[in-house]
Amino acid sequence: MNYILHILIMINIYIILTTSANLVVGMVNLLSVGQAAFYGIGAYVTALVLIVLGLPLFPSILLSMLVTALLGFIIGITSIRLKGDYFVLATLGFQIIIYTILNNWISVTKGPYGIPGIPAPEALGFIKISGIYGFFIFSLILLVFVIFVFYRLIHSPFGRALKGIRDDETAMLALGRNTTQLKTQAFTISCAFTAISGFLYASYITYIDPTSFNLDESIFIVSAVLIGGTGNIKGPIMGAVFVVILPELLRFIGLPDNIAANMRLIIYGFALCMFMYFRPQGIAGEYKFL
């Protein structure tokens, strides 16, 4: 039972990651490969806030979201004007910078040793979120909140404007829309909600190190979004479920661990190629990304 709950918690974390990434990747067609960096910032801010400041649940989440959103805003306004491949390269550069900082700023992040013993967050002074059941319910509540927020955003005039940019940015300019501002807003919101995944991951696993937030992880998140499909709510959910469950299914085949890990990456790569070729809109997406 604990094993299943663990998988469900990881699925919830990844759904929040892919749903947040979808606002940038699927709604405005900006392929960000720096999502893991924002995920990592959310997790590290969480760890520091819970350990050093000992803040309760809500201020910790808010602070984690705020710091990540602020950084997202700064990266957004500097890179969002870049088109296509140049934007991908800018986010790639940012991803590498953040990973390097997490790995080398020993006095704050403890570098490659990581930060252990992250305490369980407390809400309202008496609810302590701990234990696998506690975290499952907590992650489910956060997931419902995130899905609600993104559902409203996607189905609002704001979401429609983002889809307009995705379809034809020049036409949006000619309709009097400040497309740079709209894209920066989408990017900042995406970063803020990515931090919620970071919060959940750090407080659930209780140990974080930079390898959880490297470039591979960023590509993994974007792959999950593209496999699931973009532009709606269902797609990113399906993508997250697919990428978290797939390696677990491989366990039942009985491959040795060293082969299974590589097989996982090969299968992800293969699945991505097949999806791009045969079903570019992903499992449940409404939009063909490429």
Place this chain on the structure above:
Amino acid sequence: MKDVILHIRGVTKTYAQSIKVKGGHDGIENHTVLNKLDFSVEKNKVTALIGGNGSGKTTLFNIISGLTKGNEGYIEFVNGKTSILSEMAPYKIARLGIGRLFQDVHIFPELSIIENMLLADNVRLGEQPLSPFFLYSKVKAKEKVRLEKAEKIFCSLFQEDKGLLDRFTIKKNESAKSLSYGQQRILGLTMLLMADNKLLMLDEPASGVNPSLNEQIALIINKMVVEQGLTIFLIEHNMRFMAEVSDICAFLNKGRIEFIGTPKEVLENEQVKLSYLGA
């Protein structure tokens, strides 16, 4: 005195072109598309701009819209107050009430027909990220108003064409890419009415459209000017269509306006015949 909405003053645009110079070396040559162009667009009239391919018609439209920067000169838009367009970002120019129909189709193919119309509204309430949460009922009410406005526009424009009216109203939730090319052009034109524009710049509205839709477009343009009091500045190669819809016609050649007159005068002008219309 003429009531002018747009003054184009001394606009010059040059492009650098790479050429082969003596000895087979690469060199750069400046190609002048617009050469100190002066022109005015009168309010509540249909002004057509004609000229050969590469004469700079679309470049001029792009400079007015702010999508391309001119090298010299400036453009004034007069609507109550005077705005210098050359110094403004494209989206700010559009917000003054200058709508644009592009030469190629620029609609939102993945959005539905009605969503395309709603997106064209110039009142942007609900497009701020926090508004779906904190102004939910206001945004919902505004969406209803937008929907009514879109349907009213469809009804007034297509009342003579039941087929087109049904296509845009009964099937309004189908994606815009399901429309034919001509219908997409008409949707683009109709969207310009959602934004309460003052000046519409139409780049070849009749190109690639069958004769019956052409008639429909001519009718829509006429309604826009007569019923809504809009000003239209259009580029057209179809001389029959141009003569049917325009009040004034200007002939652009070698980067300057070489002749202005009524469509009839322009089409009968020897110089226009020689350099553009042919025998």
